[in-house]
Amino acid sequence: MSETVFRHIGEAKPGGIVAVCDHASNHVPEGIELGVSAATLEMHVAYDIGASGVCDRLARRHGIGAYLCEVSRLVVDMHREEDHEALIPVNTDGILVPGNIGANRDARVKDYYQPYHANLAKWLDEVDPGLILSIHSFTPALESDPDKERPWEIGLLYNEDDRAARHAIRLFGELGVTVGDNEPYSGKQLNATMNRHAEAKGRPYCAIEIRNDLIATETGQARWAAIIADVAGRVKLAVDTYE
Template sequence: MSDPVFRFIGEATRGGIVAVCDHASNRVPDGIELGVSAGTLEKHIAYDIGAAGVAERLARRHGIAAMLSDVSRLAIDHHREADSDGLIPTTSDGILIPGNIGADREKRLDDYHRPYHKAMETWLEQINPGLILSIHSFTPKLESKPDEERPWEIGLLYNNDDSAALHAIRLFGELGVTVGDNEPYSGKELNATMNRHAEALGRPYCAIEIRNDLITQERGQARWAAIIADVAGRVKLALESA
């Protein structure tokens, strides 16, 4: 289709490490009127701030090819199951998204969600990766929960398969990083993309959440991409030697 849904960066190596970024963009496709301000589209509810920059650097500087969404999570959330209430959010972190009330769910699934996941499925089948990195970022403080502390610099999320995550938690900790184990929220509740493309098929993965104030600028994105690439390489080695 002519309206971009995703983009690829870098050439994947069969059996190597790849990255996916479900919330890389705050772009709202033509024809979708969300009824929110331009300022709202710069907030964490519209996309994962800094995550695209980290994923791009993983691909361009560290040889970890990446697939990035090119649609705002406010238009449709690629990191939700097709039947999820949060697929087309009508509110997010206390902000009303009036244009999504009564939205044509099937059209958005057909236009964006299904093509995105079909392309990911095909890509991963072709390269059979040894490790998938799912790159996200989280806000230091939710507007709807101002008293909730989120002290972690990085979090590793997982549902049933914690094999890669536990290695990564240990390795990040050894580097002096403040690591969340299934924080700032649990992958047992929210792990849609990795449930579908990794756990269901026995593929190792690390679902990584980076606190977004650390990666708003290019310097931070480069720093965390280098740290993640180093840890990911060692996680893959640990899995292969187990």
């Protein structure tokens, strides 16, 4: 297993709050040729811009231990089911990834996808968190649909288990944040990691999408990490109280 598949930041407290970031890095491992430009690797199609910085601050300033993927989503998308057609994306937001045409799917699953999820499962079993934060970011405008408005500052995604998300939506709203309820995506369709590691285990979670222009700088990352940590603490208290 490559040591670049995942990394931990901070110390996770048993029964506490932890953060997971599936798209933290735009790193392409040696030996994989995607056939895309350096500019493409800096775009939202390669990683979740700003999400790693938010997780770093959650861990180092707010005591929320984090688990981050260290492989670009263009190599293998950890936030998809293992048999999903877009696990190794050939075309993403209208951008062709020619190196993924005919790619060795089994090798990428074995080398990156399976170790990432196996170690995430092991870590969560050891920590037994009271609340999981799944941290993502979204682009203000899609390359394939630039005129579609995406006004939300933050979105909460969920599938069947909405007990934590409902509290978070209310609390973010009370802070004056423009918050999306299963927007800009629906957690009914895009919730693979939390379906597997949270819902299937009965663990409360908040899958959080932050608009990436808000966290493109260190100042923005620090601000939103503080907001998220505050809300997450109150969400956990609410969930603990009513369980």
